[in-house]
Amino acid sequence: MTMRVYALESTAHTGAEVITKFFSTTPALVTKAGDTPPSQTFIPAITQPGNYSINAFSGGKTYGKSQIGYGEVVLDNPLGLLDDMIGWGFDGRPQILRSFLGDPSGSVYPDDWETIYTGTAQCATMSLPGDFNSKVTLSFRDRMAELHVKLPLAVYRGDNVLPDGLEGTVDDLKGKTKPLLLGKVHNMTLQCVNTSKLIYAVSPPTPGLLGVNDWDAITNLDALTDIDGSVISGAVTTPLGIEYRRGGCSTTDIHVYDSGLELTKGADYATDFEMLNTAPTAGQYRVLPASGYIRLGSQPTGQVTCTAQDNNGHDPHTVGSIIRCVLRDYMLWDVSRFNVAELAALDVACSVPVGILITQDTYVDDLLDTLCAAAGAAYYFDRFGVFRVFQVVDPAPLPSTQTLPPAQSVDRVSTTGIPNKQIRLRYQKNWTVQNSGLAGGVTAARRAWLAQEYRECLSPSVTTAQKHLLSDELAFDSCFAELPQAECDRRLGLYSVRRDVLEYKFYIYDISPSSFQIGSVVTPQMAGRYGWDGKKALIIGIEPDLLLNKITLILWG
Numbered sequence: 054m055t056m057r058v059y060a061l062e063s064t065a066h067t068g069a070e071v072i073t074k075f076f077s078t079t080p081a082l083v084t085k086a087g088d089t090p091p092s093q094t095f096i097p098a099i100t101q102p103g104n105y106s107i108n109a110f111s112g113g114k115t116y117g118k119s120q121i122g123y124g125e126v127v128l129d130n131p132l133g134l135l136d137d138m139i140g141w142g143f144d145g146r147p148q149i150l151r152s153f154l155g156d157p158s159g160s161v162y163p164d165d166w167e168t169i170y171t172g173t174a175q176c177a178t179m180s181l182p183g184d185f186n187s188k189v190t191l192s193f194r195d196r197m198a199e200l201h202v203k204l205p206l207a208v209y210r211g212d213n214v215l216p217d218g219l220e221g222t223v224d225d226l227k228g229k230t231k232p233l234l235l236g237k238v239h240n241m242t243l244q245c246v247n248t249s250k251l252i253y254a255v256s257p258p259t260p261g262l263l264g265v266n267d268w269d270a271i272t273n274l275d276a277l278t279d280i281d282g283s284v285i286s287g288a289v290t291t292p293l294g295i296e297y298r299r300g301g302c303s304t305t306d307i308h309v310y311d312s313g314l315e316l317t318k319g320a321d322y323a324t325d326f327e328m329l330n331t332a333p334t335a336g337q338y339r340v341l342p343a344s345g346y347i348r349l350g351s352q353p354t355g356q357v358t359c360t361a362q363d364n365n366g367h368d369p370h371t372v373g374s375i376i377r378c379v380l381r382d383y384m385l386w387d388v389s390r391f392n393v394a395e396l397a398a399l400d401v402a403c404s405v406p407v408g409i410l411i412t413q414d415t416y417v418d419d420l421l422d423t424l425c426a427a428a429g430a431a432y433y434f435d436r437f438g439v440f441r442v443f444q445v446v447d448p449a450p451l452p453s454t455q456t457l458p459p460a461q462s463v464d465r466v467s468t469t470g471i472p473n474k475q476i477r478l479r480y481q482k483n484w485t486v487q488n489s490g491l492a493g494g495v496t497a498a499r500r501a502w503l504a505q506e507y508r509e510c511l512s513p514s515v516t517t518a519q520k521h522l523l524s525d526e527l528a529f530d531s532c533f534a535e536l537p538q539a540e541c542d543r544r545l546g547l548y549s550v551r552r553d554v555l556e557y558k559f560y561i562y563d564i565s566p567s568s569f570q571i572g573s574v575v576t577p578q579m580a581g582r583y584g585w586d587g588k589k590a591l592i593i594g595i596e597p598d599l600l601l602n603k604i605t606l607i608l609w610g
Contacts, residue, residue, distance in 0.1 A: 055563060058082065058157050059102035059599065060095055060166065061126060062149045063174070063191065065141040074138075076128060078102065088162040098135065098189075101127035101600045103150055103170060105193055108594035108607060109431035109571055113466035113554040115445045115547075115593060115609055116529070118422050119432060122172065122195030126150065130187040136179070138189055143174035147438075148193060152565065152599075169567055169599075171438035172196055196434040200418040204383060204411065207231045207257075209246070216249035217329060219257070219346065231257050234345070235378070236370035236408035237306065237362040237534040240503065241484040243347070250329065251352065255307065255361050256345040306362035309338045309347055312355030313503055314492040319350070354492065358485045362408075370406040370534070372428040373399035373442070376421060380440065384417065391440035402444050403428035408534040410484055427531040429544060431593075436567050443572030447547060448589040448610050453576040455568070457606070458559045463579060466554040466607075473548045474518040475526035478541040479507035480533035512541040514549040553583075555590065555608040566597040566604055577608060 061076040075082075077095035084093045105124020110117050126148075128135060151166040160166065175192040210220040211227020221227060226246065234241075234256035243253035309316045322328040322341040333339040333350035340347050342364065349357070362370065373396035380386045407427050409420070425432055430444045487503040495503075507530070517524055527548050531537065557577050569575075573592050579585040594607025 055155050057599075057602075058153045058155075059099055059169075060151045060153075060162070061099060061102075062147070062151075063143070064146040064148070065138070065143045065174075065177075066146065067137070067141050071146070076126075082157060082162075084162045096128075096134075098128040098130065099126065100129050100188070101125065102152070103193075103597060103599040105170065106594070106596040107195060107433060107571060108596075109433055110593060113607065115431075115552075115554075115591075116426065116429065119197065119418060119425070121197040121201070122193075122434070123175075124170075124193040126191045126193060128189045128191070130179075130189045133187065135189045138177040139179055141177060143176060143191065145173055145199065148172055148174045148191065154563070154565070167565055167567055168436050169565070170195075170436055172434070173198055196438050196440075197418065200384075200416075200421065202417055204233075204379075204415045204417050204420060206233055206411065206414070213247060215247070217247075219246050219252065219254075219325070219329075221246050222248075230411075230413055233411040234361060234363045234408075235375050235411070236532070237360070237406055238408040238410045238484055239360045239481060239534070240310070240358045240487075241361065241410050243309075243357045243359055245357075246346070247329075250332070251349040252328065253347050253349070253357060254345060255347060255359060256363055307340050307342075307347065307359055308361075309349075309357065309359045311349075311353040311357055312490055312492040313358075313487055313495040313499060316349075322346075322348070355490050356485065356487065358487075369404070370408065371400045371404055372407055372424050372430065373397060373403075375407065375409075376424055376432075376442065379417065379420060379424075386440075390438075392442065395442050399428055399430055399442055399444060403430070403540060405537045405540060406534045407532045408482075409532050423532055426529065427533055427537075427540075429540065429547075431572070433571050435570065441572065445547065445591065445593075445609075448574045448591045451574045451589065453589050454570075454573045456576045457557065457578060458561075458564070459578045461558045461560065461603075462556075463558070463577070464556040466556060471521050471524050472517050472550050472552070473514075473527040473545075474521065474524040475511060475513040476541050476545045476548065477526050477528040478510050478512075478533075478537055478544070479528070479530045480510065480537050481508045481535065482506060482532070508536070510536060510538050510541045512538075512545040514545055517549040553585075553608075553610060554593075555610075557606045557608050559604065560602055561597070561604050562602050566595065566599065569595055569604070569606060571595060575606075575608070 059078045060082055062073055064073045075093055075095040076098050078099045079097040081097040082095040084090060086092050103124055103126055105122060107122035108120045111120050150170040151163055152169050153160055153166050172193055172195040175194050178190045180188045209226035209229050209231060211223045212220050213222050232254060246252055246254045317337045319333045319337045319339040322339055328341045328346060328348055333348055335351040337350045338347050377396050380391050409423060421432060428444055430442055432440060432442045435441050483506050486506050491500060569592060571592055574589050575592060576589050577585060588610060590608035590610035592606055593609050596605040
C-alpha cells in the first residue's frame, strides 16, 4: 500500500499579525527553492489529516436548507509548541489541505500535489490528557460559512426637509431598511419616502457589500460604518474599495394599485429633480425607473401596492441568473469564485422567472437557499473553494462518472419513506394579502387573487396512490413568479417512486477523496441486491476519514 502524505497551510491572526503556519504528516516536508513557498519546512504534527462531512442537504433529503461542511484536523503538540494557537483567529481565513501519493521528495509543491480541501476554520481547541500527550484540533468549516453573512442593505436616513427629500423623516422611516427587489414580485406594499409629494420607493438605490479584501490593512474601521443609508447614483467605488450597487425597476413592468385598483401610468421621469418638481396628473402616477421611485398625482384612498420587475441586468430573472447577480453584484465575487457554466445550465433546466422582495435583514445563504429551492437545486463549494450548483435529477438516464469500489457496508437512511402521491408547488406570492379595504371597481377575479398569499399547481400520481395507501403529498413553497407546472411535474417523477438514500462506506487506500464530487452520478457495487444491479446514484454527501483511509458517500437514487 502506497503511503499518502498530507500538508496543511493554515492562516490565522495572532492578535498582532496575520501568519500562515505549515504542517505535514511525518516525516517533515521541506519544499525546494523553486517551490511555493520556497525552502519551507513544514511542522510534522498532523496526526488526523481530515475527518469531515460535506452534504448538500440534511437528514438524507434532497431538498431543504443547504449545509455548512465541517470537520477537523488534529495536530500533535507534546511539547506545547502550538499552545499559542488556541488564542488565534482562524475564522474566515484560508485553510488548504493537500496530499501526495508516494514519496514527495521529487515533487513540485504545490503544483504536483492534489488539493483535498479549501475552506476556513472555526477555531483551535486543545486536549491535555493525563499522559500530557497534548493535541490541538482545528475545527474546519467549508466556504459555506462565508455566505452566512447579512446581505448589505441600505437604511433610510430620515433626513427629509419637507417638501423635499427621498429619505423619509425621523418620525416615519429613519433607520428602516430600504427594499431590494430581485426578479419580479406581485402586489408589494410601497413605502412612502416623501409624504408631501407622495413619492414611494419600489427598490431605491441600495449599497452593495464591502469590497474590502484586506481587512488587516484598514486602520480606521469606524470609517466603514457610514455606508448604510448612503444615496448614490449608479455603481460607485470609494477610495476604501467599497462598491455600491443600485436597485431600480424596469419601467414597462411597473403596475401601481390604490386599494387594489390599478392606476394610470404617465410618462417616466428622467431625473430626481424632475420628479421632485413635477407632479403627475391627478389619479395617475409616474416612475423614475433608474432609481426605483414612483410619484402619485393625488392622495391615495387606501393601501398603495405595485407589481414590478427589477432591471439589474439579469433578465430573464431565472434562478441561475439571480444567484449570479447576488454573488457578483452584492458579494462582489470575481467570476473565478463561482461556476458560471453551471448557473447558465440551471437557467436552461429551470427557465421560469422568479421574484424575491427583501425588506429586512437577510443572510446570503438563506437567500440562496430560497432561490435554489425553487429549481430543486443545491449549492456547495468544491475542493478548490469554488461555488458550485446542481439540480437534483433522476440519475438513471445520465452517464455514470465512475463505478465505485465494493462497499464495506451499505445502510439505507431511515428517513427514506413512502413515495409521494402528489406534488403541490406554491408560486406567484402575493406580497400584500388584501381581504378588505378594496375599491368598488376591483373585479371579483382580482379580489380572489388578492385574498390568497400563493397560487398552487398540482401534479398527482394515481399509480402511486393506488400502490401506497398511506402515501401523502409533498408540498413546496417557491419564489416562482409564474406558473411552474413543468417543474411540478418533474418533481413528481422524482418523488412518486421508490427512492433510496444510502450510506455507502468503503476504503480509499490508493484513491483520493477528491475523486468524488457532490452532484455527480456514480454506479455503486451491491452485488445486484435490493434492485441495485447496475443502478446509478447521485452523490449528495461526502464524509471521509483520512486517518483511517475510509469514506462514506451519501447516495440518492
